[in-house]
Amino acid sequence: MLALGVAAWDSEAGLRTWLRLRADLSASQQRIEALRGRIAALDAQRDRLRGDAFAIESAIRQDLGLARPGEVLVHLSDPGAPGLRKP
Numbered sequence: 001m002l003a004l005g006v007a008a009w010d011s012e013a014g015l016r017t018w019l020r021l022r023a024d025l026s027a028s029q030q031r032i033e034a035l036r037g038r039i040a041a042l043d044a045q046r047d048r049l050r051g052d053a054f055a056i057e058s059a060i061r062q063d064l065g066l067a068r069p070g071e072v073l074v075h076l077s078d079p080g081a082p083g084l085r086k087p
Helices: 002-008 014-051 051-062
Strands: none
Touching: 002 051
């Protein structure tokens, strides 16, 4: 019985190691799901851009912050962003 207790709490191969590995696995699975969502969003963006000259121009202008002559760019900040105060 004592041997079972020692094995369970052994820092190299015991219960603590198993619990840490289980937590690492859970975190990794969550990250995989988040990355799959990001891949799906990028795939959708790619499909929208494919063959649509207006969408391509719009994406380029947005990424580079460019405007056509005579246009004015207005950047709106996120009202929930930290550091912004409400009047």
